[in-house]
Amino acid sequence: MTTNIAVLVSGRGSNLQSIIDNIENRYIQDAKISVVISDVGDAYALERARNHGICDVFIDPSDHPGKKEYENEIMKVLEDNDVDLVLLAGYMRLIGKDLIKSYRNRIINIHPALLPSFKGLHAQQQAFDYGVKVSGCTVHFVDEGMDTGPIIIQKCVPVLEDDTVETLANRILEQEHRIFPEAVKLFVEGKLKVEGRIVVHRN
Numbered sequence: 173m174t175t176n177i178a179v180l181v182s183g184r185g186s187n188l189q190s191i192i193d194n195i196e197n198r199y200i201q202d203a204k205i206s207v208v209i210s211d212v213g214d215a216y217a218l219e220r221a222r223n224h225g226i227c228d229v230f231i232d233p234s235d236h237p238g239k240k241e242y243e244n245e246i247m248k249v250l251e252d253n254d255v256d257l258v259l260l261a262g263y264m265r266l267i268g269k270d271l272i273k274s275y276r277n278r279i280i281n282i283h284p285a286l287l288p289s290f291k292g293l294h295a296q297q298q299a300f301d302y303g304v305k306v307s308g309c310t311v312h313f314v315d316e317g318m319d320t321g322p323i324i325i326q327k328c329v330p331v332l333e334d335d336t337v338e339t340l341a342n343r344i345l346e347q348e349h350r351i352f353p354e355a356v357k358l359f360v361e362g363k364l365k366v367e368g369r370i371v372v373h374r375n
Contacts, residue, residue, distance in 0.1 A: 175203040175360045178255040180263040181210045185217025187261035187282055187352050192224050194353035203360045206253040243268045257359060267314050277366050279314040282352045284344045286326055291319040296341040305331055309348045311355040322371045325351045
């Protein structure tokens with residue numbers, strides 16, 4: 173049975189590309205990206221989708237009176253595409269409670285820090301400014317909080333003495349491109365089980 177995936181994006185979509193590549197090279201099997209949805213009309217991620225023959229949808233938040241109505245349209249697109257799994261790949265909006273309720277433990281986000289430290293925007297800058305010696309990235313299920321959902325995979329990235337925010341962010345991004353597809357693969361294969369705050373990896 174094929175797992176239908178939707179990817180929500182706001183920007184360039186490099187993590188989207190990593191998922192596309194890993195489905196096409198069969199690292200992730202029995203899955204397809206059914207639709208890519210963006211809240212930004214000129215997001216390069218939409219072009220990435222088109223380049224691979226994937227349905228791309230722009231939903232303008234300003235066309236809706238509020239968050240609920242905006243996300244209702246997202247949910248309609250998800251339903252129309254029989255989506256089983258929602259991925260957030262550089263999507264710059266908090267997910268509302270109705271969408272979370274409809275896809276509980278079926279929404280996965282990638283965050284460029286070792287949660288629970290440095291939540292929210294500009295996580296790499298936050299970590300760099302704090303002076304940490306180790307940073308990294310986290311793949312987690314999405315819940316009602318900001319970057320507070322159960323953690324699936326984390327990867328550490330050392331902070332080097334000659335690092336800038338940009339060099340650190342680039343090395344973190346390399347690891348994002350590795351662990352995000354790994355998490356999707358585990359989900360598709362039915363190997364993830366959420367027990368409270370703990371995500372158990374089943375054989």
